[in-house]
Amino acid sequence: MKNRLxxxxxxxxxxxxxxDMVLVKDSASKVVWANKAFCKFYGMNIEQLAGLIDAPxxxxxxxxxxxxxxxxxxxxxxxxxxPEETVVRSDGVERxxxxxxxxxxxxxxxxxxxxxxxxxxxxxxxxxxxxEAQRAQLVYSSKMATLGEMAGGMAHEINTPLAAIKMMSGxxxxxxxxxxxxxxxxxxxxxxxxxxxxRISKIIDGLRKFSRDGSxxxxxNSSLSKLVDETLSFCRxxxxxxxxxxxxxxDGPEIFLDCSSIQLSQVLLNLLNNSIDAVSEIExxxxxxxxxxxxxxxxxxxxxxxxxxxxxxxRAKIFDPFFTTKxxxxxxxxxxxxxxxxxxxxxxxxxxxxxSKSAKFLIRMPQKSQK
Amino acid sequence: MxxxxxxxxxxxxxxxxxxxxxxxxxxxxxxxxxxxxxxxLQIFKEEEIExxxxxxxxxxxxxxDLLKAVREILSKQTVFILMTGYTNLPxxxxxxxxxxxxxxxxxxxxxxxxxxxIVSNLVRL
Numbered sequence: 442m443k444n445r446l447x448x449x450x451x452x453x454x455x456x457x458x459x460x461d462m463v464l465v466k467d468s469a470s471k472v473v474w475a476n477k478a479f480c481k482f483y484g485m486n487i488e489q490l491a492g493l494i495d496a497p498x499x500x501x502x503x504x505x506x507x508x509x510x511x512x513x514x515x516x517x518x519x520x521x522x523x524p525e526e527t528v529v530r531s532d533g534v535e536r537x538x539x540x541x542x543x544x545x546x547x548x549x550x551x552x553x554x555x556x557x558x559x560x561x562x563x564x565x566x567x568x569x570x571x572x573e574a575q576r577a578q579l580v581y582s583s584k585m586a587t588l589g590e591m592a593g594g595m596a597h598e599i600n601t602p603l604a605a606i607k608m609m610s611g612x613x614x615x616x617x618x619x620x621x622x623x624x625x626x627x628x629x630x631x632x633x634x635x636x637x638x639x640r641i642s643k644i645i646d647g648l649r650k651f652s653r654d655g656s657x658x659x660x661x662n663s664s665l666s667k668l669v670d671e672t673l674s675f676c677r678x679x680x681x682x683x684x685x686x687x688x689x690x691x692d693g694p695e696i697f698l699d700c701s702s703i704q705l706s707q708v709l710l711n712l713l714n715n716s717i718d719a720v721s722e723i724e725x726x727x728x729x730x731x732x733x734x735x736x737x738x739x740x741x742x743x744x745x746x747x748x749x750x751x752x753x754x755x756r757a758k759i760f761d762p763f764f765t766t767k768x769x770x771x772x773x774x775x776x777x778x779x780x781x782x783x784x785x786x787x788x789x790x791x792x793x794x795x796x797s798k799s800a801k802f803l804i805r806m807p808q809k810s811q812k
Numbered sequence: 813m814x815x816x817x818x819x820x821x822x823x824x825x826x827x828x829x830x831x832x833x834x835x836x837x838x839x840x841x842x843x844x845x846x847x848x849x850x851x852x853l854q855i856f857k858e859e860e861i862e863x864x865x866x867x868x869x870x871x872x873x874x875x876x877d878l879l880k881a882v883r884e885i886l887s888k889q890t891v892f893i894l895m896t897g898y899t900n901l902p903x904x905x906x907x908x909x910x911x912x913x914x915x916x917x918x919x920x921x922x923x924x925x926x927x928x929x930i931v932s933n934l935v936r937l
Contacts, residue, residue, distance in 0.1 A: 593898050597869055597917075600897030604917035605828040608835055611921045615838070626834075633827055681824070682869045 462538075462559040465545070470494050470511040473554055482561075484531025499529050514544050514555045525566075528559070536563045577656035580783065583775040584707050587714065588652060591675060598644055598678045602637040609634050647674045651710075655703030660787075660810040663705075665696040665733055665740065672709040676717060680729070683721050690732040698740045699810035704783045708791070711776040712744040712802050719748030719800060738808045743794070745801035756793060817932065818842040818859065822852040822866035822878065823895070832865065835921045849873020853881050856890075863891040863928055868901060876909060883910040891932050895919070 453476075456463050462479035466472055472490045480486055483496045490496070495504040506526070514521055520543040528538050538559040547553040588595075609630040616623050650671070669689065673680075680687055713729065720727040728747045733740070751759060758764045760781050765774035777791075784791040789806025819841045823829040826847070833843045844859055846852035850873040852866065864882060868875040875894050882890060894906050897917040906914050912931045915924065 597897035600917035601823075601825045601828055601867075604895070604897070604919060605825065605831045607918040608828075608831045608921045612831070612835055612838070630831075633831070637827055678869075681871045682874070684871050 462557075462561075464557045464559070466511055466555050466557070468515050468552070468554070470508045479559075482528075482530055482536075496529075496531075498531065498533065503527055503529065510542060511555050514542050515552045518544050518546070518552050520544070525562070526559075536561050537566055538562065576782065577654070579775070580656060580704070580707070580779050581654045583779045585652070587707070587710060587776070588648075590714075594678050595644070595648065595675070599641055602640050605637050606634050609637075644674070647671060651675070651703065651706060653703060655701050655707075658701040658703060660699040660701055662697050662699050663702045665698060665742070666691065668700075668702050668706055669709065669731060669733070671702075672706045672713065675710055676713050679717055683717065683727065685717060685720055685727040685729060688728060688730040690730065692734055696733055696735045696740055696808075698806070698808045700787055700806070701783075705787070708780040708783050708804065709742070709744070711780045715776065716744060716746035716748065716800065720746050723748060735808065740789075740804075740806050740808050742804040743801055744804075745794075745797060746799060748799055750797070750799040751793065756795065759793065760791075816840055816842050817862050817928075818844065819863040819865060819928075820844040820846065820852060820855055820859075820861045822846045822849065822864065822870070822875070824848060824867065824870040832921075836925075839925055849875065849878035849881075852878050856882060857885070861890060863893070863932060865893045865895060865924075865928075868894055868896045868898065868906075876906070879906070879909055879911055891928065893928065893931065 457477040459476060460478060462482055463476040464472065464479050465474040471492050471494055475483075475487060475490050480490065483490065483498075485496060495507060503526075510521055510523060520541060523538075523540040523542070526538050526540050527535050530536055539562045540557050540559040542555050542557040544552040545554040545556055613627050613630050616627055673687070679685075709731075713731075716729045720729065726747050730743075730745050732743045732745075735741075755766070760777050762778040763774040764778075781791040784804055784806060787806045787810065789804060792803050792805075794801040794803050819836050821829055821832050821836070821843065822845075823832070824847050829845055829847065833845050836843050844855050844861065846855055848870045849866075852864070853873070855861070856864070864878070866875040866878055879892055879894065882892060891912050892910060894901075894911045894914045895917055896914060901914065903914045912934075913927060915927065
């Protein structure tokens with residue numbers, strides 16, 4: 442075999458023509474042969490490489506890993522797929538290879554050598570990372586846009602208790618100026634100030650939690666009912682003010698699931714905001730229903746409303762980026778496409794229930810994460 | 813102030829409504845309270861109300877609707893002050909609809925009473 446590699450010119454020509462790198466090693470993990478692409482990468486010719494375990498400029502940790510992989514091939518006689526391995530180029534720059542190493546058997550069926558085919562996927566990985574980063578940025582921007590649209594309502598929710606606090610403290614000051622102190626009233630006002638402050642803190646806490654960039658969060662086992670409740674804290678004021686009835690249905694025990702709670706909350710808020718907009722315009726019963734269930738480790742969350750529903754001609758487009766039926770400035774058109782992206786990154790799917798006359802969105806996702 | 817003024821305070825927030833009510837009682841106002849526009853309109857029809865201090869956003873009848881209804885029923889003699897916690901309330905639209913003043917939450921009680929006195933005197937002139 443070794444001789445054949447050296448003698449079969451056609452064979453060598455073919456391998457040398459490849460852009461991928463080919464490396465043949467013996468049972469001691471020493472280089473038997475390498476194609477031109479590999480030699481070029483290591484900046485060495487075949488004579489210099491032959492007999493070496495690794496190039497002198499490589500790192501001991503990496504060399505050790507290659508040797509371990511080679512040993513596995515010889516021990517198991519099977520192909521080994523290494524999706525990402527780091528290799529040091531002749532100029533000292535580290536590159537990422539996707540390498541597949543396979544055994545070469547001798548006439549008796551014993552592993553005689555190993556052959557590795559490597560492709561430099563560094564640029565591909567960089568591109569993927571930059572796409573991922575842009576996607577994360579888009580998710581975050583869309584969330585900020587949602588918060589911006591909700592800012593007016595949030596301000597009202599904070600300013601109302603603030604008004605009460607300001608008035609109560611003013612009243613305490615007034616009472617303190619009087620000859621006979623109404624201590625009962627002072628106590629009552631002070632207690633109410635404390636209570637009202639907690640109310641504001643809760644709103645700010647929710648905002649702070651929600652506005653954080655959760656794209657790098659690892660998935661945490663979270664209570665679904667708590668997550669729904671936290672998300673609703675952003676909508677309650679609008680639900681009340683617009684006379685919208687909210688129904689929450691859960692037919693079984695409490696559901697826990699692995700997720701980025703910030704991101705899932707973003708999806709729920711998007712869907713709820715759409716439903717609130719949809720039912721706000723109608724005269725008949727305004728109702729939004731959130732239903733959660735667990736079936737064979739699949740979590741299902743449905744959000745439906747009594748609004749006019751989505752026209753059949755628009756159904757295919759609603760998940761497209763920048764598609765919106767809202768007025769200019771009222772929506773980014775990114776809500777549903779980003780929501781679907783978030784659910785898919787959780788290994789699930791976000792769909793529109795086409796059988797429902799009014800709008801009904803379904804989230805189905807695994808209870809246990811693969812991340 | 814020679815006579816007791818009557819005021820109707822309309823807000824769905826219990827604590828704020830009661831706090832404002834207490835503040836006006838301390839200043840010798842005859843105080844009525846309602847937690848939404850519908851309730852307020854009912855009281856307005858039954859009682860003699862000189863000043864209405866109403867929140868804008870409330871379930872079951874918001875401040876704008878209440879303002880329009882009040883202006884339809886009666887003369888412009890009732891002082892109508894809208895309270896808002898919003899940053900983007902169309903103030904001009906509120907004034908055009910007949911509000912005498914729009915005040916932002918949070919507000920100072922003394923300032924509020926002063927405002928009411930000024931507006932009331934202007935309206936009575």
